[in-house]
Amino acid sequence: MHLRSLQRVEISAGRMPPLKPKAPKGSKSNKWRQSQMGMYINVALFIRPQSYNWDLAIIVKTRHSAMASAVQTERQQTSDDGLLPTDVLCDILLRLPAKPLCRLRAVCRSWRSLLSDSWFATAHEARQQPLVAMYKWKPRDLVDKSQDIQILDTSGHLVRQMRVENCVLDNSSSEVWTNLDLLCVEGRDKRLRVLDPATGTVSLLPNVVIVNRGPYECAFYSTTYAVGRDGSTGETKVLAIARELAYRVSTFCSVLTLGGAGGWRETGYPPSTAVHASSRITAFVKGVLYFMVFKEIAAYDFDKEKWRPDLLHLPLPIERQRFLAELSDTLVASYHRSDTSIDLWFLIDSYKVIWSKQYTINMPPYQASSSMYCGGTTFLPLWSLDDGRIAFFVSQSYDGKTVQFMRVYDPTTHDYIDGDVMATNYTFYAVYKGTLLRSSLDKKLSMYLATV
Template sequence: MASLRPSSPPTSRARRAPAGSSSGVLPPDVLFDVFLRLAAKELCRLRAVCHSWRCLTTDPLFITAHVARHPGPLFLAKLRDNTAQICIVDLSGNVVKRIPVPEGCHHHHLLCTRLNLACLATDLNKCHVLNPATGAVYTLPEGPAVEHVNRVNLRHPNTFFALGRVTSTGEYKVLRMFNRWAPGHDGKQLFEAFTINGGSARHAQWRGRQGHDLITEALSGVVVDGVVYFLMDKVYGRSFYTGISPDHIVSFDLGTEEWRRDLQGPISRNIDSKKVLRTIRNQLTLVELKGFLVISYYHQLVMDLWFLMDFETGLWVKEYSIQTESIVRRPSYAEPLLVLDDGRLVIYLPAMGRLLICDPGSNTFSEVEVRHLDAVAMYSGSLLSLQEGDMV
């Protein structure tokens, strides 16, 4: 099986056409410059013209230069009326590539990642990692880590998965949580780590890791720079007073595979009323924007976005305050997904399956023309790197 790890493009090679290529009438350097001006979608079609054009447009050096010239975002999307494919969508809503979903994964959730890999998983302990560039699929083992063999009910596993990349090593790792908390369920949450190395997973195993003392809300999990962050479960807010604030955050470092110290969010610092504190848990969401951990606080039809500027000092800065009455009236329906270079925000509305672009200066919204979305993620790879799937 092909490796899931994408090949690293060269960084110090002089610009040139691939060895042995023939560019016809145009010199290689001229053809290189002409092709750099074209959109990736058009270049993918031009590859069929001749062998030399295909060699040029698939060369890692050219792909790196093209990405720098055309930095527009790409999204991975599952559409509600098409469970058999993952679509790659641009900011205009155009579906530029369709990639087959692995057999047996049509009803898996597409996790909201920001990688050149896609992760498909279920609550019932199924998880597959897909490399859209090569089509390689990594099926993660369902068996628990040795440490947890007698502590997991595999008939009702109730799992959560998170996929992230460790910056220092370039490794892709998956965090799995067994025993997601639910009413009437008092089992301790169990955590395991797994490294994606490519190839077969036949002999690979999960590694049991120490759990956290507090009950985390699995669905609040977000990965930022190789660290998985969680909010506390709503059970704390239902208690009269536990001493745990609703914006209390715990984090698991995928690199060290250990829990970091807890973090206090910015919302509870400005609210004195315990009664109010107990009601705001449903108004908080963790997201990643511009490489920062962000806590979104929805109140009185306003969505405040607080950026964590320094983990060690716990410094939070409110960078956006967006009026949302024209698009949504419930906090769970608005999820900030991306900050564009010009400061506009891409916002996902899960319940409606819509993708919007917000201009914070004028507080206006425009819709990305894409069919009803079931799930969406960011794709950090290049369209030119994609070998699998059908070009639209």
């Protein structure tokens, strides 16, 4: 069966467990709920051939308990859980986003077992695209000390929402850069919190220690953080970059292995005192963190836990916006030629410092704009898709307002697809490359105190 030509597939999924919904007025709740146990579900999967996106519609049909029981008995005599072979069913489910898959676990026990299996989560993670994390901007003097974080897909649809207590992100908060299967924020107490979107847990990391300088004190240091992964061991590590606030500026760094027995340890000095982590000037490629410093780039090797001594020259002027990104395991520098045009430079050889400008991309205003003039534009490349398209986070100002959205751009055909407009009071925070079907952080974070 060719799945792309499939227009509609209906899968008989058996009876649903009781959902305990609110009973209608004038009915006895217990009897009404018992009648709902006779429901069975047909799951209809629809494909739009234009974009190969899947829409999921769950159609609930009420039947008498006897009829549902007969359907269940008939299903138990078959070898498959539905009208489709198991391998075809798995292939279909792997194409769905994580949010509807989590809901489909309630269809029946066999589906729950399938969708909770580790191999299914691994296969789903390999097929699905990364997600975008946004945080809600709040004034620091608000009585509410919690922070809302939204996780969205490329269409701008909400996939998961988390709330972190004792944490408010604003312009004075320390930035924590991450591009892996976790999220990090700094709380009001200046302690790092690791967020696991798959489970919703928030874990406290040990207090940062600037080695040979004593405990971290926010009054004397300005600290940013970046999360990376050791290419040889697969360990997840957090790099703290502390800049001393004094007339004689110095920068000190410490590193921590998540789940490791040791604490913060010294990791040398960066080649520039201006190094800091930010979502727009930091990128992680093959075990190395890159930081843009004016017209140069500093590199930190997670495998060796050392800074590379030499800065990489960046062949771009500094008059306009420049960002760093990782596309297809390659370091990429983007340069804004204008409010509607950007260049993408790829680092072909990091040792010989050879750059190649591979794309000049024209970015028209948002499709809903009534004006071709943009007062201010940000095009931040985030990741590349398997078919060569590139996902951008876009912020554009036009007609007296600012819109934020995701844009998937094809550099060969110059076609693009815009997602829904995001909330204006939310700010781009990080890229999440994990799966919401299972947690990959349980063992790493089990030794830390969980706050949620």
